[in-house]
Amino acid sequence: MIESLKGILHKKDPTTAIIDVGGVRLSVNITLSTYEKLEEINSSIELLTYFNVREDAMELYGFIDDNERYLFKQLTSVNGIGPKSALNILSGTSPNTFKKNIINGYIFGLIYNITAFYWIGSNSGADVITVVGSLIAAVLYLSIYWSIAGIIVSIIPTQQKKEIEYFKIKFFQNLKFGKFSFINTIQYQKVNQVDDPDLSFTPLALNVPEWLTRSTIAFSSDLFNRALYIQTGFTFKFFTDYYADQYNPLIGEFVSQNNVKIGEYPMVDFFLNSKIQQTRVFLKIENLSGKIEHIINEDTKYDYYAAPYTPYRDFSIRFGLVWNFFQ
Secondary structure (H helix, E strand, O other): OOOEEEEEEEEEEOOEEEEEEOOEEEEEEEOHHHHHHOOOOOOEEEEEEEEEEOOOOEEEEEEOOHHHHHHHHHHHOOOOOOHHHHHHHHHOOOHHHHHHHHHHOOHHHHHHHHHHHHOOOOOOHHHHHHHHHHHHHHHHHHHHHEEEOOOEEEOOOOOOOOOEEEEEEEEEEEEEEOOEEEEEEEEEEEEEEOOOOOOOOOOOOOOOOOEEEEEEEEEEEEEOOOOEEEEEEEEEEEEOOEOOOEEEOOOOEEEOOOOOOEOOOOEEEEEEEEEEOOEEEEEEEEOHHHHHHHHHOOOOOOOOEEEOOEEOOOOEEEEEEEEOOOO
């Protein structure tokens, strides 16, 4: 295993650097970003390396920093992506941009980063199509395992070593005034945990909003000599912003994170329930507040999320019918 090379830069171009190490000149494959950071010819340089051994060749790949080499190794660990392909991918974008695209879920941006260099020199689109499947798989694979908070952090199962204190107060009230009902739920919760002395920053293992509220105002009545029963009203929901767990649909799991907050968005739903003898009908308009907000101002930002990077359902109407043929 060759960890690094230190010597005199003899020659360089956007894909290769030749380094004189004690009189032996070694050819090293490099990325475009590494080439741009190299010193002038005849200067002393040091490159981190990856040594690839094949049946017909032994190849050295050089990187200006460990961040780029780590990304290179992760790409080559995916089936269908070899060292040459990984080098082309990294030449099309910076490691930081590539990682941010993964974390932010910019799948189309990632596919562009990955496939851009495959169009160059291809005789036909078929050359690109044959690699796209593996490359998309690489994007999905990497999106599972990578997180970013200034440095590379692997998303792995971790046991919280210190104590966690969870405090909750919940208030529930159901007031009735004739045919009107006011149902209110208010909850306050707080999480405290002991900081880990081995870490400069201890992320919360349990993330919850500090305040939650849910209020419903409903009107209920029998009409037409009790032939028709209706119940209609509005439901208001709100919670303060917090670092919600991030959902990954690829593996169907939630991951604790401390980078992106959601919340601070009031949501209003409208509902109508009715019963005519053995027939029941319901109508629900969800996220009515979002529709009204965008009618008032078309440029309003869509900032309601069920989880980070997972939008809450937009304005929608749900309708249902239950008809019992026998009483």
